[in-house]
Amino acid sequence: MKPDPAEHLPLINRVITQLGLSEYERDEAFSEGLVAITEAAKTYDPDKGSLAYWLARNIRWSIQSWQRKQMYNWQNVIPETARMERDDLEHRVAYNDLLRLMDDNLTARQRVILLAQASGYEGKEIAKYLGVGEMTVVRDRRKAQAIMKELLDPKN
Numbered sequence: 001m002k003p004d005p006a007e008h009l010p011l012i013n014r015v016i017t018q019l020g021l022s023e024y025e026r027d028e029a030f031s032e033g034l035v036a037i038t039e040a041a042k043t044y045d046p047d048k049g050s051l052a053y054w055l056a057r058n059i060r061w062s063i064q065s066w067q068r069k070q071m072y073n074w075q076n077v078i079p080e081t082a083r084m085e086r087d088d089l090e091h092r093v094a095y096n097d098l099l100r101l102m103d104d105n106l107t108a109r110q111r112v113i114l115l116a117q118a119s120g121y122e123g124k125e126i127a128k129y130l131g132v133g134e135m136t137v138v139r140d141r142r143k144a145q146a147i148m149k150e151l152l153d154p155k156n
Helices: 005-019 026-043 051-077 089-105 108-118 123-130 134-152
Strands: none
Touching: 005 026, 005 051, 026 051, 089 108, 089 134, 108 123, 108 134, 123 134
């Protein structure tokens, strides 16, 4: 009899905490963990160790793979023309500060969406590139814009 993955859902949160993910990445990571825990439960062999260890290892691997994919997408979706090419040092510093602010407060996918949109890509193109639905792009864009507006609002 195969184990029931639903009994081990707290394990996903424990792995996410151990990985030190930002508040904004936790939802995506939890989804990845759900898929991983379901798949890992199907392939579990009691002769090879404890179930908790097997599930945690698979969850961690899945979330870290997702993170690498998101980072790769983020770094490669921005065409060179969208990167700051000005010689003006002030603009470069401001641009780099903005990217750092985005890195610290947005998920990788939210960064991709905002930067790709700023580069002139349409929502449909971004959705296709990321392998998500257009409504996911719209939702993530709105959430990212709200976060950035709050961070950049001089009234704060």
